[in-house]
Amino acid sequence: MTGQGDWLSKPATIEDVALAAGVSVATVSRALRNLPNVAPSTRERVQQVADQMSYVANRAASSLAAGRSGNIAVVVPVLDSWYFAKAVAGIEAVLKESNIDLLLYAVTNEAERRRFVADRSEWIRRSDGLIMFDIRLSAQESERLASSGARIVTIGTESPEFPSLMLDEISATRAAVDHLVASGHTRIGVITGDADGLGFRVPILRLTAFQSGIEAAGLGLHPELERPGGFSIDGGREAMAELLKLENPPTAVFAMSDEMAVGALDHMRRNGLTAPDDVAVVGFDDNDIAELFDLTTVRQDVDHIGVTAARLVLGLVEQTSTPSEPERVICPTSLVRRGTA
Amino acid sequence: MTGQGDWLSKPATIEDVALAAGVSVATVSRALRNLPNVAPSTRERVQQVADQMSYVANRAASSLAAGRSGNIAVVVPVLDSWYFAKAVAGIEAVLKESNIDLLLYAVTNEAERRRFVADRSEWIRRSDGLIMFDIRLSAQESERLASSGARIVTIGTESPEFPSLMLDEISATRAAVDHLVASGHTRIGVITGDADGLGFRVPILRLTAFQSGIEAAGLGLHPELERPGGFSIDGGREAMAELLKLENPPTAVFAMSDEMAVGALDHMRRNGLTAPDDVAVVGFDDNDIAELFDLTTVRQDVDHIGVTAARLVLGLVEQTSTPSEPERVICPTSLVRRGTA
DNA sequence: TTGTAGGCGTTATCAG
DNA sequence: CTGATAACGCCTACAA
Numbered sequence: 054m055t056g057q058g059d060w061l062s063k064p065a066t067i068e069d070v071a072l073a074a075g076v077s078v079a080t081v082s083r084a085l086r087n088l089p090n091v092a093p094s095t096r097e098r099v100q101q102v103a104d105q106m107s108y109v110a111n112r113a114a115s116s117l118a119a120g121r122s123g124n125i126a127v128v129v130p131v132l133d134s135w136y137f138a139k140a141v142a143g144i145e146a147v148l149k150e151s152n153i154d155l156l157l158y159a160v161t162n163e164a165e166r167r168r169f170v171a172d173r174s175e176w177i178r179r180s181d182g183l184i185m186f187d188i189r190l191s192a193q194e195s196e197r198l199a200s201s202g203a204r205i206v207t208i209g210t211e212s213p214e215f216p217s218l219m220l221d222e223i224s225a226t227r228a229a230v231d232h233l234v235a236s237g238h239t240r241i242g243v244i245t246g247d248a249d250g251l252g253f254r255v256p257i258l259r260l261t262a263f264q265s266g267i268e269a270a271g272l273g274l275h276p277e278l279e280r281p282g283g284f285s286i287d288g289g290r291e292a293m294a295e296l297l298k299l300e301n302p303p304t305a306v307f308a309m310s311d312e313m314a315v316g317a318l319d320h321m322r323r324n325g326l327t328a329p330d331d332v333a334v335v336g337f338d339d340n341d342i343a344e345l346f347d348l349t350t351v352r353q354d355v356d357h358i359g360v361t362a363a364r365l366v367l368g369l370v371e372q373t374s375t376p377s378e379p380e381r382v383i384c385p386t387s388l389v390r391r392g393t394a
Numbered sequence: 395m396t397g398q399g400d401w402l403s404k405p406a407t408i409e410d411v412a413l414a415a416g417v418s419v420a421t422v423s424r425a426l427r428n429l430p431n432v433a434p435s436t437r438e439r440v441q442q443v444a445d446q447m448s449y450v451a452n453r454a455a456s457s458l459a460a461g462r463s464g465n466i467a468v469v470v471p472v473l474d475s476w477y478f479a480k481a482v483a484g485i486e487a488v489l490k491e492s493n494i495d496l497l498l499y500a501v502t503n504e505a506e507r508r509r510f511v512a513d514r515s516e517w518i519r520r521s522d523g524l525i526m527f528d529i530r531l532s533a534q535e536s537e538r539l540a541s542s543g544a545r546i547v548t549i550g551t552e553s554p555e556f557p558s559l560m561l562d563e564i565s566a567t568r569a570a571v572d573h574l575v576a577s578g579h580t581r582i583g584v585i586t587g588d589a590d591g592l593g594f595r596v597p598i599l600r601l602t603a604f605q606s607g608i609e610a611a612g613l614g615l616h617p618e619l620e621r622p623g624g625f626s627i628d629g630g631r632e633a634m635a636e637l638l639k640l641e642n643p644p645t646a647v648f649a650m651s652d653e654m655a656v657g658a659l660d661h662m663r664r665n666g667l668t669a670p671d672d673v674a675v676v677g678f679d680d681n682d683i684a685e686l687f688d689l690t691t692v693r694q695d696v697d698h699i700g701v702t703a704a705r706l707v708l709g710l711v712e713q714t715s716t717p718s719e720p721e722r723v724i725c726p727t728s729l730v731r732r733g734t735a
Numbered sequence: 736t737t738g739t740a741g742g743c744g745t746t747a748t749c750a751g
Numbered sequence: 752c753t754g755a756t757a758a759c760g761c762c763t764a765c766a767a
Contacts, residue, residue: 067762083737092737113458117454118763133482142474149499175450219765341627459759
């Protein structure tokens, strides 16, 4: 029982440390933050005293004085999905190294989205930088955000003002479609996605790519083969049900997420159908359950996306000057061939 | 194009508003926070001026002055798992209503855990309250945290100092075991869990309950039937592989999470085995994929857990006095009977 | 290398 | 009901 840890039950302030170490608060501040111009011996002594008093700078105070909050905000449309959970995990890991905190916001529907961009200054000033996933921004909105001094990295969306991370949706989707075409399929369906009218950009890109792939293969476009699946298992199930009810059902289906693909497969199984014999299925993501279903899918490295995004914001925060041309990172994808297609 | 929104490209301060409204900063502060003792007319005018200047209080400044950070920290052992993602989503939804921010920390291994409790003051003072999931705390550690003034709600763990949320692990597990026993099984295996030596309390409780269930049924305890699965799909797969290699393999298996159960099922399928004919399987959680695998499992309402935890911390933060007896909430579970057992 | 002191933007106390 | 005015705890020129 040492008991020397706590300081009078009230947190020690920088002044307490200064007093105890026999130096000025300025020196303590510099010493503890590893700034230059501090004698090694002084630094060490201050360090020790601080440790002994278990001193830790008051975040609010230093934020106020320094003008930086010391945290990064992450905005996602949903939390409880494989993709976002994984991405956030990647971000957290990076931020932790820099001792900066992660503020998490969910913008799950259009109403929240509007409020979010409307109250921009409020959110922006709670953090030094933002990572926004798939949040649609009108030209005016992103312009305003930028002029509000926001440091933002967008994922799944692009705007002229901010650096962004995207998959090469075109070639990713084309890989899936081409694979299906190469397997001899001529009637290919697609399960698209959106969530609560948030106007995701990604499914639009994928649909366009899908269509161009179909046309490139000399196959006609059939709107009835395009069904929304809401990026959920249930949605995938229903979409597949609709597709199979068609007079002339597809022999292959591309789902824009593994969840939807798995839902589709489940519907098939329940009706005694199997992939790829009855209908071939390709998913997107390569999440944990893809392997369980032996699902052929387009893999993306979500962890890497999170890590990269985090590094990007940190870069944005460090540098004072905004680069003329915001960086655009394209993340790689690859087709994982398994049993369903 | 109104253009009246931004204020000189620099955020307006409370003083700017006061000046523009012709009142003192004190009045502005009171008016905007809906405190009493402000003339309705005054309040309205201030409100308008503030809106027009799109003024929003500086979080750091008010935190410093008020002594409250305005955010709640959530500490989880992993982010990218169904359970935690879902729980955090529930928490976020509640906090959003109170306009308080969510700080997310992952404490994924023992080293991080140690650091976390060691630097307690640092974390504690970044937020007004914490929600800790499954983080093991020694008596001394929780004592210190409490005396550091931490307002904590624990989930999956209990300590004398803090309110907590737990499942009734005993009866939940017993429901699973009893179901298996009732189905005539006499040799029942269990796939346990832990993650990176974090010393989860939950799997220990479940194991104890499992054992007592076995004994209550008059069946002998067989240590070789207890296998760790690390709460992952792969872990479940391997555990089942081990169990099946036994000279006298179990005819039924209880897995402490659906992930592990599904992994186990996958291993069986690959070896031409099916549930429940070859081996009956019961999982725990009832997550999204449980239904896909027609998995009999113990359901818990994770969203509700998150919501309740959030309300608890908020309560802790509001009230100044700590209640003598920390609240203990027991969340309900139920056995969902499907096809695998 | 170190110290002094002004300021960061709010809140809260205490008069008026 | 409203207005001064100390804190709040730290950072950062500027001096020394």
